[in-house]
Amino acid sequence: MIIENFKHKMAAHCESGTITSLLNHAGLQISEPLVFGISSGLFFGYFHKMKSFPFPTFIVRNKPGQMRINIAKRLGIKFTGYTFHNNDEGQRKLDDLLKNNIPTAAQVDFFYLDYVPTWERVHINVHFIVVIGKEYTDYIISDSYFPELVKLKSNLLDSSRFAGGSMSPRGYIFHVTGIPSTVHYEEAIIKGIKKVCFNMLHIPVPFLGVKGIRLFAKKIVEWPQLTRDNEHLSHEIMKINILLEDQGTGGAGFRFMYSTFLQEAAEILNKSELGDLSRQLMEIGDDWRELSLFAARIGKNRDLGSEKIGQLSRLIMNRAEVEEEFFIKLSKVIKKI
Amino acid sequence: MIPGPSKQLKTEIKILIIKTLGISDVDPDDVDDEKPLFGGENKLTLDSVDALEIIMALQRQYNVRIGDQNLARQIIRSVTSIADFIYSEQKKFNV
Numbered sequence: 001m002i003i004e005n006f007k008h009k010m011a012a013h014c015e016s017g018t019i020t021s022l023l024n025h026a027g028l029q030i031s032e033p034l035v036f037g038i039s040s041g042l043f044f045g046y047f048h049k050m051k052s053f054p055f056p057t058f059i060v061r062n063k064p065g066q067m068r069i070n071i072a073k074r075l076g077i078k079f080t081g082y083t084f085h086n087n088d089e090g091q092r093k094l095d096d097l098l099k100n101n102i103p104t105a106a107q108v109d110f111f112y113l114d115y116v117p118t119w120e121r122v123h124i125n126v127h128f129i130v131v132i133g134k135e136y137t138d139y140i141i142s143d144s145y146f147p148e149l150v151k152l153k154s155n156l157l158d159s160s161r162f163a164g165g166s167m168s169p170r171g172y173i174f175h176v177t178g179i180p181s182t183v184h185y186e187e188a189i190i191k192g193i194k195k196v197c198f199n200m201l202h203i204p205v206p207f208l209g210v211k212g213i214r215l216f217a218k219k220i221v222e223w224p225q226l227t228r229d230n231e232h233l234s235h236e237i238m239k240i241n242i243l244l245e246d247q248g249t250g251g252a253g254f255r256f257m258y259s260t261f262l263q264e265a266a267e268i269l270n271k272s273e274l275g276d277l278s279r280q281l282m283e284i285g286d287d288w289r290e291l292s293l294f295a296a297r298i299g300k301n302r303d304l305g306s307e308k309i310g311q312l313s314r315l316i317m318n319r320a321e322v323e324e325e326f327f328i329k330l331s332k333v334i335k336k337i
Numbered sequence: 338m339i340p341g342p343s344k345q346l347k348t349e350i351k352i353l354i355i356k357t358l359g360i361s362d363v364d365p366d367d368v369d370d371e372k373p374l375f376g377g378e379n380k381l382t383l384d385s386v387d388a389l390e391i392i393m394a395l396q397r398q399y400n401v402r403i404g405d406q407n408l409a410r411q412i413i414r415s416v417t418s419i420a421d422f423i424y425s426e427q428k429k430f431n432v
Contacts, residue, residue, distance in 0.1 A: 011407070147411060238386075248406070250404060251406055256402075300384075
């Protein structure tokens, strides 16, 4: 069986795309950028020394799962979620939901999704898909990274739902159980923007928000001392490009998607200043992309002398200055509404 | 006949790719329009860094925006898919 009226769509990011698909199916016509913006998805954090990361890394979005929590709170949507102690119980519940024609989102380890080309399959426990049907031993999957619906063997879906390691999904699935009769976008947009401005400008943690971008710029010059050799350094520097461009970020570390959100917000709130800020953020995103390309080039060419790392550091520091200025402006505009 | 991107646009795209990546040993005529640009089937074999370079070059040359990398993957699959995208974007502004 397959839930016939479910409309599969590609999306820029798996979590915001999955939530958007579920909400659209439940009758709420909302775009992915609006989901991303209302749920305050944009973020920055730099982690130089953390037990869970073997090497310094950074994030450009809020933590996995937070988008669903924020969108539920701000739009009054009800989701019901389940985790499981054993795999059979997890599969039974999913099958029951499908029998009742309920598209169900699942948190999975990307590695087990055999419809993904082998060279792209890595262990990431926080990929989100929507399961929309089952035919014999195959589940029908709507994965927002793919243009068409795909099939996945039940043993592979099981492995991906119950993968171990950091942020293990424990079979986590969720679905929509309630959409309010009236949705107030205006208030939700304002709250979403205020939270992002707070996170980027005022969160009292030295490695988060704009302070995190500055720390990244300062600390990246120490990366050569933390790596085994030039190959390792090249690998870590090229990861900057992957984290900004190649992991469902919508481009330029989610800056392009947030820019699109601000354009939609300008229209909904009838506030042209947000439209101007949307265009500014698109330009800021272009420069993040230039930075990303610079990192990828020097990594690929193994051109990793102190001069190039210093240049990369200055490019990152410049992003901190520009984003600080941008979020101060955004904060002022949103306070006036 | 279904209207679509011209042969000239496809040649322009091939020249842009070759120039952007500084490739000296491939002639635009040797590049197959339909075969994937990734994976070694075509005369040009690109990687993800090349892809980003091409996206940025296309943005500059044709004043288009390719923000979403999932969409980008579909667009830069082959010369024809790039040409289709540029053609559809140009059409939007010419209507």
